[in-house]
Amino acid sequence: MGKENISMSVIRRMPRYYRYLCELENNGIMRVSSKELSTRMGFTASQIRQDFNCFGGFGQQGYGYPVSQLKQEISDILGLTSKRKAILLGVGNLGRALLSISFDKMGFDLCGTFDVNSRVVGTEIKGYTVLPYSDLKEFCEREKPEMAIICIPASAVSKVSDDLISYGVKAFWNFSHYDISMRHPDVCVEGVHLNDSLMTISYMLNSDEVSE
């Protein structure tokens, strides 16, 4: 199977397939061809077949894919039922917003939220009690979270990421502007850089105008 050779662009398309298949299932559709998926998703049918072949292929040629089974296969590939423990650091505006995510449907069990701000520590936000940083080490030793969601200021991330890795954390969902993968190249880091994304839109609008 050689899963380790699957490119990140294939992997990044899998959640999108999964979402579309959930929609199809919700609409009572039992079977879908790569051609139909292609029309709905904007990838070519051959791209879709190639993507699925990376994981051994699903379904029989000419019969289309059975929706529920394909959805289940992709869910298994993505590990969506694994309930890996995760923690969230920093319950500012963005951290709070992220607490509304259905982590359990995305492969995670959010088991702890942390902040340094004494005004929020001890309070309950969306069902999660905010713990102080001073509890972090003991908490990690006991609960063994594998993933940390970083919503703290960039200046604090270098120390905190060192600590978390030493406590056994293996992956980061990084919303800060600190570049964790420069410091820890071997750790899995998925960065979401909202400012960069916004600047990209600014560029596109700007260059449209320049070229008009």
Next chain:
Amino acid sequence: MGKENISMSVIRRMPRYYRYLCELENNGIMRVSSKELSTRMGFTASQIRQDFNCFGGFGQQGYGYPVSQLKQEISDILGLTSKRKAILLGVGNLGRALLSISFDKMGFDLCGTFDVNSRVVGTEIKGYTVLPYSDLKEFCEREKPEMAIICIPASAVSKVSDDLISYGVKAFWNFSHYDISMRHPDVCVEGVHLNDSLMTISYMLNSDEVSE
């Protein structure tokens, strides 16, 4: 210069260069070589020179780049001082969190926020008064926003994006799971799909384990 031929991957690196140059400037550093930038950012020096050459190149060979000037050039390329009008639709958890962004530093002037929920319409959130959807058309005709931030449920996006485009909106920052670019292939859409991002982490942790 043929700016229209610059690849999206080059463009997506520009905000990151900009961020690093701001840091250097804040630290009082006046001049930086592509080699130094390379060590800090994890790109090769030749990649950096190539990226800058897409925009005509900055600085002289062997002398390094003057930090403030380079920062200013990239700011101009990204249009960060253009103050293009933007509106935000949907002030749920995520929408609220986004209201904390310094839009003015990223090329935008957030001039209106909208929601359908009568409990929030009319209230003020972080200095923005939430307007009802019924005002959207008139507001757009008057203010002419170019960009819309979409934080509303996927089921509502097809209608709302049609409306916004007819009111002159040219770009979307899309946080919903509705695929605006499938419906409007000619419009600039920058999607931020948090669930997809989270599923990607789940995949990476899962495949690590499988291959161990």
